[in-house]
Amino acid sequence: MTTTPAAAPTTDWLRLDQQICFSLNAASRAFGGVYRVILKDLGLTYPQYLVMLVLWEHGELPVKKLGEHLRLDSGTLSPLLKRLETAGLVRRERSARDERSVEVRLTDEGVALRERALQVPRRIMGATGFDIDEIRALRERLDELTGALDSATLEQQP
Amino acid sequence: MTTTPAAAPTTDWLRLDQQICFSLNAASRAFGGVYRVILKDLGLTYPQYLVMLVLWEHGELPVKKLGEHLRLDSGTLSPLLKRLETAGLVRRERSARDERSVEVRLTDEGVALRERALQVPRRIMGATGFDIDEIRALRERLDELTGALDSATLEQQP
DNA sequence: GGCCATTTAGTTGTGTGCAATTTAATTGTG
DNA sequence: CACAATTAAATTGCACACAACTAAATGGCC
Numbered sequence: 001m002t003t004t005p006a007a008a009p010t011t012d013w014l015r016l017d018q019q020i021c022f023s024l025n026a027a028s029r030a031f032g033g034v035y036r037v038i039l040k041d042l043g044l045t046y047p048q049y050l051v052m053l054v055l056w057e058h059g060e061l062p063v064k065k066l067g068e069h070l071r072l073d074s075g076t077l078s079p080l081l082k083r084l085e086t087a088g089l090v091r092r093e094r095s096a097r098d099e100r101s102v103e104v105r106l107t108d109e110g111v112a113l114r115e116r117a118l119q120v121p122r123r124i125m126g127a128t129g130f131d132i133d134e135i136r137a138l139r140e141r142l143d144e145l146t147g148a149l150d151s152a153t154l155e156q157q158p
Numbered sequence: 159m160t161t162t163p164a165a166a167p168t169t170d171w172l173r174l175d176q177q178i179c180f181s182l183n184a185a186s187r188a189f190g191g192v193y194r195v196i197l198k199d200l201g202l203t204y205p206q207y208l209v210m211l212v213l214w215e216h217g218e219l220p221v222k223k224l225g226e227h228l229r230l231d232s233g234t235l236s237p238l239l240k241r242l243e244t245a246g247l248v249r250r251e252r253s254a255r256d257e258r259s260v261e262v263r264l265t266d267e268g269v270a271l272r273e274r275a276l277q278v279p280r281r282i283m284g285a286t287g288f289d290i291d292e293i294r295a296l297r298e299r300l301d302e303l304t305g306a307l308d309s310a311t312l313e314q315q316p
Numbered sequence: 317g318g319c320c321a322t323t324t325a326g327t328t329g330t331g332t333g334c335a336a337t338t339t340a341a342t343t344g345t346g
Numbered sequence: 347c348a349c350a351a352t353t354a355a356a357t358t359g360c361a362c363a364c365a366a367c368t369a370a371a372t373g374g375c376c
Contacts, residue, residue, distance in 0.1 A: 013279040014211055014272070020282070020293055021189060021208065026229055027300040028186035029333075030307040031179060036334085037311060047362060050179065053172055064324065071184055074325050076363055083361085100324040100371045114172070121171040124178070127310035128303055135178055138299055142185040145286060145296070149188040152285035153195060187363075194364085205332060222354060232355050234333050241331080258341045258354040 034127045038120055042113060048084060049117075051077075055090065056114045060105035062095065089113060192285045196278055200271060206242060207275075209235075213248065214272045218263035220253065247271060 035046040044052065054069045055061065063081070067073055081104060084090045089110035095101040128135065193204040202210065212227045213219070221235055228235075239262060242248045247268035253259040286293065 012215075014214060014275060020297055021193070021204075022228075023297040023300040023304070024186055024189055025208070027304045027307075028182055029229065030304040030311070031182055032333085033311050034307050035179070045361065046179075050183070056172060062324085063326095070180075071187070072362095073364070075327080075365075078326055080362075098324085098372070102325065117172060127307055129306035129310075130303065138303070139178055139181040141296055141299075142181040145288065146181070146185045146188040148287040149185075149192050149285055152287075153188070153191050190363085203331065220354085221356095230332095231334070233335075233357080236356055238332075256342075256354085260355065 034124060038123050038127075042116055042120075043087065047072075047076075047080060049120075051080060051084065052089065052110070052113065052117070055104065055106050055110065056117070060103055062101045062103055063092075064101065066104060084110075192282060196281050196285075200274055200278075201245065205230075205234075205238060207278075209238060209242065210247065210268070210271065210275070213262065213264050213268065214275070218261060220259045220261055221250075222259065224262060242268075 032046050035049065039046060039049050042049070050070055051066065054066060058065075058069075061069075063074060063077055067077055070077075081090060081092060085092055088107055090104050091107055093103050093105070095103050125132075125135070130138070190204050193207065197204060197207050200207070208228055209224065212224055216223075216227075221232055221239070225231055225235055239248060239250055243250055246265055248262050248264055251261050251263070253261050283290075283293070288296070
């Protein structure tokens with residue numbers, strides 16, 4: 001075997017691409033790892049925690065609205081919500097007004113869990129080593145990126 | 159400082175937390191969506207593309223090393239590599255020196271696919287709307303974050 | 317009122333991610 | 347050399363994501 005790989009890597013675009021998507025992918029999973037450890041106490045997975053955050057803020061929402069907040073569809077949410085229901089944190093009830101819709105609402109237990117969740121953000125912040133302003137700046141950058149990527153995805157589909 | 163009884167929480171840390179993890183999670187999945195569209199031509203998923211990027215750069219390496227580059231373990235890589243092998247892009251062979259190890263190497267077809275992949279980074283860059291320097295700055299920030307999160311995860315596991 | 321397109325959840329199938337376990341090979345130690 | 351500890355892959359089980367599809371309910375439109 002020759003020691004030199006296929007192509008000259010100096011201005012290697014694939015290598016650059018590697019860096020970009022690796023970084024985001026790795027950061028996302030590293031974040032997931034930290035949340036996994038911290039959320040184990042609460043009996044929640046990271047995506048379940050995200051759902052609970054939305055419910056703690058809004059109290060009660062149809063699956064559709066929940067999905068809009070989280071950019072997730074029913075294919076992901078339906079089984080996840082079933083697990084939260086089995087855990088006794090939420091109830092799912094067909095809306096009386098529109099029987100296509102399913103209202104998701106917190107149980108007393110689900111509301112109570114919020115108290116224990118209040119410590120989570122501080123621990124996450126500690127793990128990042130970033131301060132509030134740095135986090136905010138990064139967040140704005142990421143939202144900008146997400147917006148650009150979403151519109152690009154839509155344009156690419158016709 | 160007494161807190162408001164019911165809904166209105168302190169400085170709403172949970173809401174802030176929501177913003178942070180939502181943003182990273184959303185950006186990661188938005189990125190995945192763009193890659194999914196672009197990579198469909200090549201017959202690769204996004205994680206498979208990441209594996210191919212490493213192989214295009216290094217030519218051949220054991221599963222262990224591949225996992226270190228991608229921070230993935232054999233539980234993820236084994237089935238993924240089987241699919242790449244079925245697709246005819248890689249071969250997996252037990253190392254003669256150390257029979258515990260499995261060497262992953264590109265087939266001719268796998269090497270050839272690199273040519274078609276060369277267009278991917280440009281299309282991704284276009285979709286982001288960011289220029290090289292912005293991407294690089296974001297990447298450095300994310301790597302910093304990942305490093306902090308990883309060491310925090312390790313410290314928490316004694 | 318009757319019919320059809322749309323909307324909303326749910327289901328199915330594929331592909332990760334990761335923890336935990338298993339199997340086989342290698343290494344370290346007495 | 348024997349044998350326990352370690353290491354590398356693979357396997358198993360669970361939980362997302364997401365595309366594609368199904369089923370039920372609603373809303374328009376004539």
